Amino acid sequence: MSQGNRMVNALFVKNYLKLTVQFFSGKKQLRTAKAARRKIISMHLPAGIELVLAADAMPIFLCRIGDYSQQEFLRAARLYQGVFGWNLLTSGMQFLRPFLGNNFFSDIIDKFLTGLYSTYEKYIEIAENAGSPLDACFGTRILLGATWPHLNQIHGTLGYCLRCGWFSKAFEEISEKSEVIFLEVPNIVNSHAEEMMKESLNQVISQLEKITGKTITSEKLRTQTLLLNEIRSSYSKIIELASQNILRLSPLSYANLLSMLHIGFTDCVGDPKFFNQTLKLLVKDLEKIPKNSGIDATNRPKLLLVNAFGGYEPHLPEFVDTLGGRLFVADWDVFKILDPIETSGDMLKNYADAILRFESFWIDNSTLVDRYIEVASKFNIDAILFNNMYGCKSITPSLRLFKERLHDTDLRLVDIGFQNIGDNYEQLKTRIGAMLELIQEERG
Amino acid sequence: MIQKLAFEDAENQLREFKEHGKKIIGVFPHSLIPDELIYAANAIPIKLVFGGDDHPTTKGTEYMTQATCPFARGCIGYFDQNDPIYALVDAFIGGNFCNGDLIASEMITKFFNIPFLKVTFPTTIKPFAMKFLKQEYLILKQKLEKFTGTQITQDNLSSTIEKYNKLRLIFQNLNQQMKNTNLPLLGEDLQNLIHRFYLLGPDDTLQFIKNLEIKQNANSRNRIPILLSGSGIAYGDDLIHMIEEFDTRVVINDTWSGIHFYLEQIATPSIEDPMETLVQHYLLGNESSRMVPNVRRIPRVMKLMKEFNIKGVINHILKFCDPYIADRNRFKEHLLEADIPMLELERDYSTSLEQLKTRLGAFFEMIS
Numbered sequence: 001m002s003q004g005n006r007m008v009n010a011l012f013v014k015n016y017l018k019l020t021v022q023f024f025s026g027k028k029q030l031r032t033a034k035a036a037r038r039k040i041i042s043m044h045l046p047a048g049i050e051l052v053l054a055a056d057a058m059p060i061f062l063c064r065i066g067d068y069s070q071q072e073f074l075r076a077a078r079l080y081q082g083v084f085g086w087n088l089l090t091s092g093m094q095f096l097r098p099f100l101g102n103n104f105f106s107d108i109i110d111k112f113l114t115g116l117y118s119t120y121e122k123y124i125e126i127a128e129n130a131g132s133p134l135d136a137c138f139g140t141r142i143l144l145g146a147t148w149p150h151l152n153q154i155h156g157t158l159g160y161c162l163r164c165g166w167f168s169k170a171f172e173e174i175s176e177k178s179e180v181i182f183l184e185v186p187n188i189v190n191s192h193a194e195e196m197m198k199e200s201l202n203q204v205i206s207q208l209e210k211i212t213g214k215t216i217t218s219e220k221l222r223t224q225t226l227l228l229n230e231i232r233s234s235y236s237k238i239i240e241l242a243s244q245n246i247l248r249l250s251p252l253s254y255a256n257l258l259s260m261l262h263i264g265f266t267d268c269v270g271d272p273k274f275f276n277q278t279l280k281l282l283v284k285d286l287e288k289i290p291k292n293s294g295i296d297a298t299n300r301p302k303l304l305l306v307n308a309f310g311g312y313e314p315h316l317p318e319f320v321d322t323l324g325g326r327l328f329v330a331d332w333d334v335f336k337i338l339d340p341i342e343t344s345g346d347m348l349k350n351y352a353d354a355i356l357r358f359e360s361f362w363i364d365n366s367t368l369v370d371r372y373i374e375v376a377s378k379f380n381i382d383a384i385l386f387n388n389m390y391g392c393k394s395i396t397p398s399l400r401l402f403k404e405r406l407h408d409t410d411l412r413l414v415d416i417g418f419q420n421i422g423d424n425y426e427q428l429k430t431r432i433g434a435m436l437e438l439i440q441e442e443r444g
Numbered sequence: 445m446i447q448k449l450a451f452e453d454a455e456n457q458l459r460e461f462k463e464h465g466k467k468i469i470g471v472f473p474h475s476l477i478p479d480e481l482i483y484a485a486n487a488i489p490i491k492l493v494f495g496g497d498d499h500p501t502t503k504g505t506e507y508m509t510q511a512t513c514p515f516a517r518g519c520i521g522y523f524d525q526n527d528p529i530y531a532l533v534d535a536f537i538g539g540n541f542c543n544g545d546l547i548a549s550e551m552i553t554k555f556f557n558i559p560f561l562k563v564t565f566p567t568t569i570k571p572f573a574m575k576f577l578k579q580e581y582l583i584l585k586q587k588l589e590k591f592t593g594t595q596i597t598q599d600n601l602s603s604t605i606e607k608y609n610k611l612r613l614i615f616q617n618l619n620q621q622m623k624n625t626n627l628p629l630l631g632e633d634l635q636n637l638i639h640r641f642y643l644l645g646p647d648d649t650l651q652f653i654k655n656l657e658i659k660q661n662a663n664s665r666n667r668i669p670i671l672l673s674g675s676g677i678a679y680g681d682d683l684i685h686m687i688e689e690f691d692t693r694v695v696i697n698d699t700w701s702g703i704h705f706y707l708e709q710i711a712t713p714s715i716e717d718p719m720e721t722l723v724q725h726y727l728l729g730n731e732s733s734r735m736v737p738n739v740r741r742i743p744r745v746m747k748l749m750k751e752f753n754i755k756g757v758i759n760h761i762l763k764f765c766d767p768y769i770a771d772r773n774r775f776k777e778h779l780l781e782a783d784i785p786m787l788e789l790e791r792d793y794s795t796s797l798e799q800l801k802t803r804l805g806a807f808f809e810m811i812s
Contacts, residue, residue, distance in 0.1 A: 133769050135511060161567035161736055165542045168567050169770035172736045176774070182736070184573065187540045188564040192579035199572035364550050393512040393543040393764065397551070400507055 003113055003252060003318045004106025010253035011105050012097070014090040015282035021077050022269045022278070023260055024112060026065035028078070029270035030153050033058040039212045041181070042150070042157040044143050045309070046266050046337055047355055048183050048204065050228055052158065053272060054220040055208040060154070061267040062146035066119030073108050113256070117314050121421055132173075137391035138311030138418065140170045151178050156211050158204075163187045163362065164394040181207045189360045197352035218347045225347070227272055229340040234279035235261055236338045239330050241286045243302065243379040246294035248286045255317035255327040262308055262329045297326060301382040301439040303414075303432070304328045306372045306402075307395050312387045313418050313428065320385075323433045324440070327385070334368075334375050335361045365398035369405055376411055382439050383412040385432070390419035412439065445658070446633035449640040449679075451529070457644050458532050461488050467592050470533035470558075472519070472548075473642060473676060473700050474541040475732060476565050478581065478722045480710070482537070483645065484596045484604040485588040490533065491642035493701070494522050495678025498794040507551040508544075513765040514792040515678055516544025523556045529643070535559040535591055537584070542734060542766050561587045566727070567736045574723050581719045601718050605710050607646050614653055615706035622695045623752060626660045631672070631694025632684045638701055639679040667693035668812055669753055673745055673775075674760035674768045676700035681793070686800065687758065690808045695752045698745060699760065704731040707744075733767035741771065742778050749784065756785040756811040763792040785811045 010016045033040050039057040043049060052059045068074065081089040097105065120142060127145030128134065134141075147157065159171030159180040171180050184200040186193040205216045238261065241247075242254040249257070268275040303320055305312060308331045313319075320327040332338050335358050342350040362368045376384060388396050399415060406413055414435040416428055458468060466488050471477045473491040482489035494500075500521025501514040507524075508517050522530045536558045538549025553560035563580050566573030585596050618634060621627050641649040670692045676699040677683055684694050697703060708729045713721035733741050748754065759775060761768045772788065779786045787807040791800065 131773050133772070135764055135769060163540060163546065165540070165546075165567070165734065166766045166770070168736050169766060172738065173770065175737065182568060184566060184568055184570070186564055186566065186576060187546075188562070192576055193564075196566070196572050196576040199575075200570075203570065203572070365547070366550070366554065388509070391511050393509055393547060393766075397508045397512070397547045399509075400551075401554070 002106055002110050003256075004109035005102065006250050006252040006321060007109050007256060008102050008106045010249050010257070011109060012090060012094055013249065013282075013285050014086050015278050015285050016249070016253070016257065017077075017090060017093075018086055018278050019257075019260065019264070019269070019275075019282065020112065021074060021081075022271065022274060023064065023264050024066075024068055024074055024115075025078065026060065026270065027067075029058070030060065030065065030150075033060075033270075034153065039155040040153060041208070041211075042147060042154045043267050044158070045160055046332060047160070047185075047358055048158050049266075049268065049272075050221055050224040050341075050351065051201070051204055051208060051216065053224040053227075054216040055205075055212040056214045057155070057208065057212050058270060059158075059267040060270055061263060062150050062154075063120065063123060063142055064263060064267070064269075065146070065150065066115060066122070068112065068115035068119070073111075113314075117421060120311075120314065124420060135391050136166060136170070137389050138420065139309065139389075140166055140391070142311060143167075143170055144173065147174055147178070154178065156181050156207070158183060160185065162359065166394070179207075179211065181211075183355075185355055185359050187359065187363060189356045189363065193356060194349075194352055197356055198348055201348060201352055201355075221347045221351065222343050224272075225341050225343050225351070227276055228268075229343065231265070231268060231272065231276045231279060232338045232340060234276070234283050235265060236333060237283045238279070238286065239328070239333055239338075239379070241283070242326075242328065245296065245298040246289060247297050248289045248294065250295055251297045251300055251326040252317060252321040255321060255329070258327075258329045259314070259317055262331060265332060299440075299443075300324060300326045301436055301443075302326050302328060302380065303383050303385045303435075304330065304372070304376050304379070304381040305385045305387055306334070307331055307387055307389075310387075310389050310392055310395070311418070312389070313416075313423075314421060315425065316385070316428075319425075319429055320432060320436075323429065323436050325432070325436045328379060328381065330375060330379070334371050336371075362395065365395065365401050368395065369398050369401045372402070373405060373409055373411070377409070381411065383414060383435055386413055386415045388415050388417050390417060445628055445630065446636045446656070448636045449643060454643045455528050455532070457648060458488070458490065458529060462532060467534045468532050469561075469588075470530070470536040472538060472541060472545050474545060474734070475700055475704050475730060476539070476541055476726050476734075477537050477563060477584075478726055480601065480604045480608055480722065481581065481585055481588060481596060483608075484601045485585075485592040486594040487534075487588070487592050488645045490529075490645070492519050492522075492530065493639055493642050493679040494518065494527065494530070496681030496793050498792075500525060500527075501793050507555065508547050511764050512547065513542075513544045513675070513762045515675070515762055515765070516542075516548045518678070518793070519548050520551055520555075523552055523558075533558060535561055537561045537563060539563040539565050541565060541732075544765070559591070561591070569727055569730075569735060574727055577727050578719045578723045581722055585719070598713075598715060598718060602713055605713060605721075607650070609709045611641065611646050611649060612706040612709050614650075618658075619696070619703065619706075621658070622693065624660070625666050627658060628661050629658055630688050631670075631697055632688055635677060635684050635694075635697060635701060638705065642701075643679065665691060667691050668755050668808060669693055669695040670756055670758060671696040671698055671745065671749060671752070671754045672702070672758045672760055673698040673741070674758075675762040675765040676702075677760075683760070683800075686797070687804060690804055691812075692808055695754065696748045698731075698741075698748065700732065703748075707731060733771040738767070738771055742775065746778075746782065756787065756807065758807075759786055759788045761788065761790040763790060
């Protein structure tokens with residue numbers, strides 16, 4: 001059974017559909033922003049988005065922008081909803097479902113996902129052709145590969161100087177061709193780190209103001225932070241709902257939703273107000289499980305993917321689902337980026353504290369492992385899927401620490417390698433399959 | 445001419461230091477930790493410079509990923525195999541110089557139970573980054589004072605800086621003398637001397653230099669002057685020796701195991717703010733490619749090329765050494781534009797010597 005078949009019901013959940021359409025409409029978002037003469041800032045991590053929004057710029061995560069083979073559906077859906085609204089679009093689709101058949105809709109989903117994977121592959125190829133080191137992790141290569149074709153469309157890139165020096169160097173490379181606004185985050189949390197963080201933020205603010213010609217006031221930053229806090233709350237709620245045993249959507253729909261949110265949260269799919277509203281309603285949709293029609297996922301072991309933000313094999317949700325498990329992608333929860341940011345008092349200080357808090361959960365690998373275990377326990381995770389990403393020398397050494405800590409938990413761990421999409425499907429399936437079998441056997 | 449410090453001699457000397465109550469403080473050889481502070485705290489800063497051997501590197505892979513540079517992995521490997529010199533280390537200073545240092549610091553502390561004094565480095569050289577590093581140095585000073593039981597006074601810091609500057613000057617002079625083709629001094633000699641200093645500290649090296657005699661020799665061979673840039677050369681890595689076997693002379697060793705230490709003197713520290721002086725030197729004057737943006741390497745190499753009449757450049761990249769891999773394309777483009785012959789030598793400690801020799805030989809043939 002194809003992925004689309006296992007997810008087809010999700011397409012008829014209005015807010016799931018809205019989110020999907022918006023997620024895949026990156027190209028259109030760029031065009032709209034350009035027409036409105038709005039400045040576009042490329043983002044690669046969710047830290048700093050409030051600043052970009054407070055400068056009235058549009059945040060964009062370039063990895064999301066692609067040529068999707070299902071553009072006809074996208075165009076039709078956008079056109080139809082533009083005239084009749086989302087309600088009529090979904091009810092129209094419901095109406096057509098018996099005539100067109102499930103396969104028609106599952107094909108659409110499959111094309112969306114295939115298109116997304118090819119987009120990633122294309123960016124990796126661009127990076128390699130441009131001479132980016134093959135030794136770099138997937139995340140760094142895709143960051144560069146997604147940036148090069150869009151240099152003329154963006155007005156700046158929010159670059160990060162944080163604990164991974166390799167990542168900072170990638171932004172340095174971009175800075176030779178386009179403006180980079182460096183946000184320097186110290187790899188320690190103390191009073192002078194806070195001072196540095198505030199000054200670093202002030203510098204980011206000045207640079208954003210210069211690019212956009214708009215002033216970032218404390219009030220504007222507060223307003224955007226309040227908005228993002230609402231998004232954080234809904235996102236957290238969706239992760240929690242995904243961990244329940246009785247689900248409104250199929251486990252694969254949830255796994256792909258978490259993957260989509262993992263990426264989409266970085267730039268709030270280009271429209272934070274829409275994102276906020278849609279997520280809020282989606283939470284309501286997902287909470288409403290009609291009697292006797294919930295999907296029982298009790299027997300499906302839960303696997304937490306660690307870490308995800310450097311990139312992972314995009315077919316993982318499908319593989320895990322096919323093998324009888326449920327995949328969780330929850331990095332932003334692990335790093336506490338989904339915790340609300342304080343909005344009373346000095347906003348610069350609040351924001352500096354929030355970014356340092358994010359830094360504090362990966363300040364070293366022991367802390368990171370503790371946090372992963374904490375999150376695994378919160379969601380009753382059965383096993384850790386350790387994304388042993390080739391080229392990552394910063395986080396993947398936590399594997400050894402992880403293995404040592406496993407003795408204190410009931411968790412199991414399977415170490416999966418990842419360098420490029422499609423490199424080792426069979427090995428992946430075998431390893432994950434063996435782990436799931438073992439868990440199932442233990443459960444009797 | 446200048447013999448490599450024998451391992452046993454280094455070990456004996458360090459034991460002697462310890463017997464005299466000195467603490468041995470291990471640091472990575474990268475250039476953001478001020479050795480002067482350690483020495484002023486009456487301790488011996490020992491740079492963890494061992495490398496070049498594939499066995500400890502492989503061992504290190506049990507702690508770090510294979511995608512970490514062989515030097516950092518090797519460093520853990522030496523601790524793991526209880527290397528007699530590393531076993532003498534009383535405390536360890538590390539930080540986030542690069543991913544290798546960051547992870548090696550964490551693993552060494554965790555698995556080998558060595559007290560760890562963490563220093564966090566900024567990535568940029570903006571004013572706030574300087575202010576931040578100054579605070580980090582102040583904290584390091586306090587930690588060192590506590591650990592060694594010695595107060596770092598303005599006086600002993602100033603005299604230490606003076607001593608280190610004296611060494612810098614000696615190294616500069618020796619390097620300058622290499623312009624003289626009748627002097628048999630080779631890059632390997634300078635490398636041996638700097639390794640000696642990194643392992644035994646300034647007093648031993650100053651004493652050693654006092655007895656050093658370098659005589660002119662009219663029969664000295666006219667060797668091709670080479671500049672070696674990039675990842676540093678570990679004690680145990682014979683790369684420079686191998687390069688010079690081809691009738692070349694590594695006149696400039698533009699790495700942490702060479703000129704980065706002695707290119708610039710530290711200014712006389714101000715009485716009110718000696719840490720500011722250290723920050724100015726170590727952060728603003730940092731010669732590595734680690735900083736963002738990395739603005740010093742290319743102009744420095746161009747200047748040295750001219751001054752020392754260099755005929756070719758070897759860009760030495762240890763596999764997975766982030767700062768130099770990231771800088772690779774830019775460096776290559778600049779040198780190509782300037783029509784400077786360059787050999788890019790990416791390797792780890794398991795790279796076949798024959799393969800290296802073939803590549804070196806072909807390059808020297810081309811530029812000779």
